[in-house]
Amino acid sequence: MVRIAILGQGLVATHLAVGLERIKSGELEPIGVPLDRFEYEIPVGRLEIVGSFDVDPRKVGKTLYQVAQDMLGGQLPVPRSLEAVRVERGIHAGSVKGLIPGARGLDEELGMEEAVEKVADRLQHLKPDVVINVITTEKAEPFETVGSVRERVSKGLVSASQAYALAVLRYAEREARRVALVNAIPAPLANDPAIVSMYESAESLVLGDDGATGATPLTADLLEHLAERNRRVLSIAQFNIGGNLDFLALTLPEKNLMKEKTKSSVVRDILGYDVPHFIKPTGYLEPLGDKKFVAMHIAWKTFNGLEDELVVNMRINDSPALAGLLVDLARISYSLLERGYKGTVYEVNAFFMKNPGPKEASNMARITAFHNLVKLLQGLGALNTGINGGQP
Amino acid sequence: MVRIAILGQGLVATHLAVGLERIKSGELEPIGVPLDRFEYEIPVGRLEIVGSFDVDPRKVGKTLYQVAQDMLGGQLPVPRSLEAVRVERGIHAGSVKGLIPGARGLDEELGMEEAVEKVADRLQHLKPDVVINVITTEKAEPFETVGSVRERVSKGLVSASQAYALAVLRYAEREARRVALVNAIPAPLANDPAIVSMYESAESLVLGDDGATGATPLTADLLEHLAERNRRVLSIAQFNIGGNLDFLALTLPEKNLMKEKTKSSVVRDILGYDVPHFIKPTGYLEPLGDKKFVAMHIAWKTFNGLEDELVVNMRINDSPALAGLLVDLARISYSLLERGYKGTVYEVNAFFMKNPGPKEASNMARITAFHNLVKLLQGLGALNTGINGGQP
Amino acid sequence: MVRIAILGQGLVATHLAVGLERIKSGELEPIGVPLDRFEYEIPVGRLEIVGSFDVDPRKVGKTLYQVAQDMLGGQLPVPRSLEAVRVERGIHAGSVKGLIPGARGLDEELGMEEAVEKVADRLQHLKPDVVINVITTEKAEPFETVGSVRERVSKGLVSASQAYALAVLRYAEREARRVALVNAIPAPLANDPAIVSMYESAESLVLGDDGATGATPLTADLLEHLAERNRRVLSIAQFNIGGNLDFLALTLPEKNLMKEKTKSSVVRDILGYDVPHFIKPTGYLEPLGDKKFVAMHIAWKTFNGLEDELVVNMRINDSPALAGLLVDLARISYSLLERGYKGTVYEVNAFFMKNPGPKEASNMARITAFHNLVKLLQGLGALNTGINGGQP
Amino acid sequence: MVRIAILGQGLVATHLAVGLERIKSGELEPIGVPLDRFEYEIPVGRLEIVGSFDVDPRKVGKTLYQVAQDMLGGQLPVPRSLEAVRVERGIHAGSVKGLIPGARGLDEELGMEEAVEKVADRLQHLKPDVVINVITTEKAEPFETVGSVRERVSKGLVSASQAYALAVLRYAEREARRVALVNAIPAPLANDPAIVSMYESAESLVLGDDGATGATPLTADLLEHLAERNRRVLSIAQFNIGGNLDFLALTLPEKNLMKEKTKSSVVRDILGYDVPHFIKPTGYLEPLGDKKFVAMHIAWKTFNGLEDELVVNMRINDSPALAGLLVDLARISYSLLERGYKGTVYEVNAFFMKNPGPKEASNMARITAFHNLVKLLQGLGALNTGINGGQP
Numbered sequence A, B, C, D: 001m002v003r004i005a006i007l008g009q010g011l012v013a014t015h016l017a018v019g020l021e022r023i024k025s026g027e028l029e030p031i032g033v034p035l036d037r038f039e040y041e042i043p044v045g046r047l048e049i050v051g052s053f054d055v056d057p058r059k060v061g062k063t064l065y066q067v068a069q070d071m072l073g074g075q076l077p078v079p080r081s082l083e084a085v086r087v088e089r090g091i092h093a094g095s096v097k098g099l100i101p102g103a104r105g106l107d108e109e110l111g112m113e114e115a116v117e118k119v120a121d122r123l124q125h126l127k128p129d130v131v132i133n134v135i136t137t138e139k140a141e142p143f144e145t146v147g148s149v150r151e152r153v154s155k156g157l158v159s160a161s162q163a164y165a166l167a168v169l170r171y172a173e174r175e176a177r178r179v180a181l182v183n184a185i186p187a188p189l190a191n192d193p194a195i196v197s198m199y200e201s202a203e204s205l206v207l208g209d210d211g212a213t214g215a216t217p218l219t220a221d222l223l224e225h226l227a228e229r230n231r232r233v234l235s236i237a238q239f240n241i242g243g244n245l246d247f248l249a250l251t252l253p254e255k256n257l258m259k260e261k262t263k264s265s266v267v268r269d270i271l272g273y274d275v276p277h278f279i280k281p282t283g284y285l286e287p288l289g290d291k292k293f294v295a296m297h298i299a300w301k302t303f304n305g306l307e308d309e310l311v312v313n314m315r316i317n318d319s320p321a322l323a324g325l326l327v328d329l330a331r332i333s334y335s336l337l338e339r340g341y342k343g344t345v346y347e348v349n350a351f352f353m354k355n356p357g358p359k360e361a362s363n364m365a366r367i368t369a370f371h372n373l374v375k376l377l378q379g380l381g382a383l384n385t386g387i388n389g390g391q392p
């Protein structure tokens, strides 16, 4: 069993929980789980969610079954087996101030230092191998140096993701075991040299940052497509609009900025030159729900100096896309821990993350990243792609 | 110098001729030439068009300058240096019957066997290293076996492309020199085992078939993008409409069928399963000219059984896109010939062609194909991608 | 009660039957029924389907409930009340030859003349006020003159729609009552002077032809939008692809041609000049089902000679759109019959039909047509649009 | 002659100036001028630009020819006849603070009261019949009551548009002549009861506000299209991005808000109910220049409760579209003044403006508005639409 603890029981986490149980019961095919078209050493059926933390008063204390019924009940069958896990109170650090009325965390009661220890206690009890961070996008300043951590914590100058990252470390140290933290949100953890080095010292792993779903990895592949033909990109416009809590959160300017950064970095990294671009989560429109609308316009110069253009429009279910990736991230983390990997692993981040850590690493075409990932996992003996060697 | 002869002085060939001269004079950057973002052993400036064949009475006998003025004069500056080459009469084999009034070939005068010899004579005079086939799309039955060739020729049962392929061979044999034929149209040459084996025997090269520009390679990359995330594609619709002679030709059902075949093969090859699809050059609309309109719809299942969809719309200059690829195909052919390659070379075809030969070979994601191509050329010492090893 | 008989119990007819019952039971709002945002003298609840004719062996003999369960059961709740009506055998006239295996009509047993009388018998029994034609698109040559009718029938040279039109007339004559035939398919009935004059003599009504849903009326409004700003339209491309039986039928060239005609007429009628265009039902793609995909490209010249362009992409449920219009067409027909209208009525056709009869009439912007329709019905006292007089 | 003075010699005004001269010289057809498909009592050739005001130091003092060369020279032929008019310094009122370095107005030298008188002096000299306001979008608080005007001016609490509106009035009073002010920007003039009543007293006209080009009138017609079929709109998203100074200005939040207001009002006015929507000028992307990119997504419920959706993408030349409308607005203003119209005229505003004055008036479908406009002008004997009475 790969034991998983969740931070932030929102849409992504709930799709993950529901989807996992439906796959286990045979009711659903593991579509959307990248490695599932090959044979992986850990089948999806061996993943198990054992705990969950949130700060929304409408969720804390409820079972995953109740939470899933509330969020997805009208749309999908929710398995009864989700009654086994109950959402606990996590660390708030102001992450949803102004967004979720009545949100409250352990830190508001106990102070930040104690709250971190309290979460570590709970993790000792739940014994996860992998912790997945899918809380609401929040602003976070990287620690940069290990030396600055203690002071920032004592002054309460940490974001929720940072506090959780430290709690996971405390848990690893106390139990003297390896743990993996998968950070699927834009807060810089795998891009924070201090965090990475602390995880390295604890023989643990931090993967991140910001799960690569939706328009960003598609843009990466489209730009790579143009770069390979040596077309000169002139401009890129990309709009995103949706009606889930995540989009609502991104209407707050500081959260939006966090997202814009991870989204924009792709352009220069792939083309090798700068291009004027407008790439942002653009707005909130409640009736769209979790199925966002994306519009993209790219113009370029072709041979003989003429101009071409491309428009992409998408309707995509935002949260299940990330949930499918998290299935693989959980089992890959497990395999890597077992083989002694620590710190962070660029080959994994490069495919799965919008802002792949470590800090100095850059984006690459996803297709290239995918082949590198497959090669790594084959080399470890974790992945069997069949006769054609993973070549599609 | 790499000496190039053209078959079919249409839009593609004319963009190639004009673009090459403009690049040489420094007036134009070699945008749209894939390898030009790296350093290639043969600079673009070393390519030269030395001859051209056509059957359109409005072109035969004119200089490339006159032809280019007629076709592109309103849109682009046409270099005077194109006065040096004059279009000669080629082999018709009925390729534009019903399309171009008054079209006539050497075969109509001399019979097919003589016509082939006559073209070989002319090639001996022009001394091309590379011959590029960009005549109008035509129906062609592959020879399949070398044994059947002579009889088919004597009965006149060959398409124009096949006749040219044989003339190029005759030229190679007579001169005892290596020649490359680049087939950018759907007629199966690099996919015809008989042709490939004859070229192999003559130490010559045939690359093809059907240049991969426009919607097809983009579709390949989009499908690869979905496949890597293990999304289950449900349906693919792709429409193409344009106003150039090529689109007009494709309103003739048998020509359309040739194109549909090379366009559709991509789906199964990349996804690994069949998907209902509609992928065709769809229509002719004169005012669009060479800037075609493409619309594409792809639907798939994502994690947790939900459905996503993607729409792509493009306005792209059809012919310059292929012209840019031909620049690289010409110089790659030259490099390969020099290093003793013969028959056909899948690594080249896989990136540049819609229906990459040899016959049994299949399509792959273009991005993968590109990396394989780069690796081959680096291995040969022909390509220098700089410090980052060709990784964008 | 307005009593309705159906010809062709396909997707459109079944959406009509299911939707009507759901509206009556209060489970569904009458969205998609144009006049329902005002007050109409006949509420939707007063419409009733009393009979249905088809030739598909999988439908004939079954109740509407069974048919609806088969077609829509997975998607919508099917009301039990539909058990009251059973599908009867109609006239085939070869309309689905090659499309529906085993299709058979009364004409194949009794000959065409007898078959027409037999259907008239059944109508005398069912006593409909309105008969709605929604059989598969079929090729039909208009009679043009009343004199030619008898001979064409005796020789069996009539299409199914024409045979039904005659059966409805026979029923009207025998009962000496007024009846309305609503022709929602492209076969020319309201555009056939012979049919219109026969209906006029029988004090009856024929409305048609080809229900205006989907891309065509939208195109009409977009073109009107451009015309009002005096922009010069340069080209129009419109693709339609779907996965229902109707799209499958349109892959047969002669059926496609019938549809193309009614779709294309809109361009000249609205702009007042000809524009190169490509407007066709383009293909069949089974997984799209009844939710078709439409792509449209329109380019025009604006002030100062510059060029603009517009792309429209739609996913629309094809059949419910027509079903919603049929609700209004049925009750408008009834109101018009009551007030002595006969022959055909352009003001109604102009809004509801792609090819509005009578023959010599042309298309107009739908918004204009709508205002004319509203004015007509207000004048009759049938429609009450509230204080603002129907002005939105 | 209809004498025209310009406020704000930007892209719109320059397209107007260049286009008018090109039409007069016969080099250009009056495409994009709505009434030009009919016969209007004042031909386009009778319009003449006699003066122009700006505050940009790169424009003030230059001839229209020089300004047009700088702005459009690379794209269009600029007529020499534009040398006859020179740009003069206008009133700044801070309208481009932070946008145009070095911008300076008469008010900065003379104070606001004097500056207004100075502009009135200049207008007495230029003798325009119509003054057109196309300065940069600016924030403006309506006066609401005539009583508040004097105080606001003396305190300098007026926007540039308001100051110009007062200068035009002073000119009208001093000369005791009727003048028309056409306000094509979002600042509320025709929607300000105080301004309208002052113009009424001066027997003059103010038309406005905010010229209806681009996505807004198209959205109006699309919504009317849906409303007429009684489809229930669920959500509307509309993105606009461009690279001209106007888009740059709209990245300043307070200017953006002015635009969003006039853009959003359309939804409720046309549908008759509120719908969640996101309609905003979204961003600035320099390489797009004046040819903006628009993306729109509309979802609705159709008959039987199913959901449809529509996506519109456009590339449109922003400024020429408004310039074409201004041609008609100028000559209509003249005709109305001649016939004694004063204050504002809703029938004109309703078609040409995004936020049609007077204040209490609402939006309507443009097609309806167009027919009302045509009727008004026919009634006045100003417009002759030919035999078919303006019905397309």
Ligand SMILES: NC(=O)c1ccc[n+]([C@@H]2O[C@H](COP(=O)([O-])OP(=O)(O)OC[C@H]3O[C@@H](n4cnc5c(N)ncnc54)[C@H](O)[C@@H]3O)[C@@H](O)[C@H]2O)c1
Binding pocket: A007, A008, A009, A010, A011, A012, A013, A053, A054, A055, A056, A059, A090, A091, A092, A093, A095, A096, A100, A105, A134, A135, A136, A137, A138, A160, A184, A185, A186, A210, A211, A212, A213, A214, A244, A245, A246, A318, A319, A320, A321, A322
């Ligand atoms: N495709 C995707 O959906 C996608 C892609 C990349 C990244 N992400 C990121 O994943 C995260 C989750 O997305 P979502 O759609 O599930 O959002 P969501 O808003 O539905 O869920 C977030 C959950 O986190 C909880 N939360 C907030 N602060 C918390 C805290 N301090 N401690 C514990 N719980 C907390 C909230 O109460 C909520 O239940 C977001 O940050 C988003 O940016 C999502």
Ligand SMILES: NC(=O)c1ccc[n+]([C@@H]2O[C@H](COP(=O)([O-])OP(=O)(O)OC[C@H]3O[C@@H](n4cnc5c(N)ncnc54)[C@H](O)[C@@H]3O)[C@@H](O)[C@H]2O)c1
Binding pocket: B007, B008, B009, B010, B011, B012, B013, B053, B054, B055, B056, B059, B090, B091, B092, B093, B095, B096, B100, B105, B134, B135, B136, B137, B138, B160, B184, B185, B186, B210, B211, B212, B213, B214, B244, B245, B246, B318, B319, B320, B321, B322
């Ligand atoms: N992006 C692209 O344009 C693209 C991509 C893939 C393949 N192709 C293929 O390239 C070819 C050329 O495209 P194009 O746009 O230049 O078309 P084109 O119609 O403009 O040019 C074809 C030219 O070939 C000439 N020709 C026809 N039959 C001939 C013969 N038997 N001998 C000599 N000349 C002959 C014609 O007279 C014409 O000048 C087409 O077959 C097309 O399918 C083009």
Ligand SMILES: NC(=O)c1ccc[n+]([C@@H]2O[C@H](COP(=O)([O-])OP(=O)(O)OC[C@H]3O[C@@H](n4cnc5c(N)ncnc54)[C@H](O)[C@@H]3O)[C@@H](O)[C@H]2O)c1
Binding pocket: C007, C008, C009, C010, C011, C012, C013, C053, C054, C055, C056, C059, C090, C091, C092, C093, C095, C096, C100, C105, C134, C135, C136, C137, C138, C160, C184, C185, C186, C210, C211, C212, C213, C214, C244, C245, C246, C318, C319, C320, C321, C322
């Ligand atoms: N939005 C729309 O769906 C739309 C718009 C305009 C016109 N139409 C027309 O409406 C018609 C029905 O569309 P649909 O989607 O329901 O198609 P469908 O194929 O689902 O239904 C047609 C039905 O007619 C039956 N039929 C065929 N020939 C018959 C005959 N001779 N007698 C009796 N029944 C016969 C078939 O068995 C089938 O049940 C088509 O002709 C279509 O072109 C549809």
Ligand SMILES: NC(=O)c1ccc[n+]([C@@H]2O[C@H](COP(=O)([O-])OP(=O)(O)OC[C@H]3O[C@@H](n4cnc5c(N)ncnc54)[C@H](O)[C@@H]3O)[C@@H](O)[C@H]2O)c1
Binding pocket: D007, D008, D009, D010, D011, D012, D013, D053, D054, D055, D056, D059, D090, D091, D092, D093, D095, D096, D100, D105, D134, D135, D136, D137, D138, D160, D184, D185, D186, D210, D211, D212, D213, D214, D244, D245, D246, D318, D319, D320, D321, D322
């Ligand atoms: N389709 C359209 O372009 C469109 C549609 C509706 C409304 N508008 C409005 O029309 C106006 C003009 O658009 P544009 O594209 O020409 O913009 P622009 O920025 O190119 O031109 C504005 C001009 O006004 C000048 N200006 C600014 N403040 C001034 C002042 N106080 N006095 C005199 N001149 C001043 C600027 O220097 C500039 O030359 C904008 O307000 C825009 O919102 C444009």
Ligand SMILES: [Mg+2]
Binding pocket: A011, A012, A244, A246, A318, A319
């Ligand atoms: Mg999400």
Ligand SMILES: [Mg+2]
Binding pocket: B011, B012, B244, B246, B318, B319
């Ligand atoms: Mg071409």
Ligand SMILES: [Mg+2]
Binding pocket: C011, C012, C244, C246, C318, C319
């Ligand atoms: Mg249908």
Ligand SMILES: [Mg+2]
Binding pocket: D011, D012, D244, D246, D318, D319
């Ligand atoms: Mg503008």
